[in-house]
Amino acid sequence: xxxxxxxxxxxxxxxxxxxxxxxxxxxxxxxxxxxxxxxxxxxxxxxxxxxxxxxxxxxxxxxxxxxxxxxxxxxxxxxxxxxxxxxxxxxxxxxxxxxxxxxxxxxxxxxxx
Amino acid sequence: xxxxxxxxxxxxxxxxxxxxxxxxxxxxxxxxxxxxxxxxxxxxxxxxxxxxxxxxxxxxxxxxxxxxxxxxxxxxxxxxxxxxxxxxxxxxxxxxxxxxxxxxxxxxxxxxx
Numbered sequence: 176x177x178x179x180x181x182x183x184x185x186x187x188x189x190x191x192x193x194x195x196x197x198x199x200x201x202x203x204x205x206x207x208x209x210x211x212x213x214x215x216x217x218x219x220x221x222x223x224x225x226x227x228x229x230x231x232x233x234x235x236x237x238x239x240x241x242x243x244x245x246x247x248x249x250x251x252x253x254x255x256x257x258x259x260x261x262x263x264x265x266x267x268x269x270x271x272x273x274x275x276x277x278x279x280x281x282x283x284x285x286x287x288x
Numbered sequence: 289x290x291x292x293x294x295x296x297x298x299x300x301x302x303x304x305x306x307x308x309x310x311x312x313x314x315x316x317x318x319x320x321x322x323x324x325x326x327x328x329x330x331x332x333x334x335x336x337x338x339x340x341x342x343x344x345x346x347x348x349x350x351x352x353x354x355x356x357x358x359x360x361x362x363x364x365x366x367x368x369x370x371x372x373x374x375x376x377x378x379x380x381x382x383x384x385x386x387x388x389x390x391x392x393x394x395x396x397x398x399x400x401x
Contacts, residue, residue, distance in 0.1 A: 207387045218380075218393055218394050219378070226387060265331065269386045269387055274344060275346060275386055277333075279330055280328060280329060
């Protein structure tokens with residue numbers, strides 16, 4: 176069965192520093208991978224997704240993620256964060272043939288001045 | 289275009305009462321989903337519907353029921369609410385299945401006393 180592990184529940188960083196939010200998944204079949212962001216008191220919105228093709232995926236707001244099949248990882252990165260990036264970030268996976276998206280428990284990113 | 293609307297925004301409910309959370313989308317998406325979000329647990333799928341007239345169970349379906357009489361509406365019913373159903377509930381939709389981007393509503397905060 177598919178599962179998603181977000182290794183850090185909270186990540187504090189300073190403004191303009193780089194950040195990496197880690198995500199590992201377990202699945203024995205092909206997968207589709209997603210990162211969603213949730214700003215305070217809002218619903219989730221898509222940052223980026225990997226369906227096939229290039230393993231480096233670029234998303235909105237300067238974020239990117241790299242699919243690493245051998246490591247079963249899909250870490251999210253941004254080279255320089257802003258205060259406005261403060262939010263909770265969710266990694267999600269869908270196995271090929273499944274009708275369901277499984278979310279990780281989330282990583283709360285706090286960007287400090 | 290409103291996207292996805294949910295009602296009510298918040299609700300306090302006595303245990304044992306029946307409650308229906310409403311969800312409407314205007315994007316003509318085929319698939320719709322109900323998730324609950326609990327602190328430290330991320331989002332968990334309750335029920336989903338791939339097309340009008342069909343529904344399926346997610347990860348935590350017990351105590352909840354759904355119907356999909358038409359494309360736009362996907363109500364979630366708690367037949368007899370219990371305190372463990374206190375949560376924030378998000379409705380989402382996608383054009384086709386779970387490999388498509390999911391668009392989320394603003395959520396309903398439900399407290400069962």
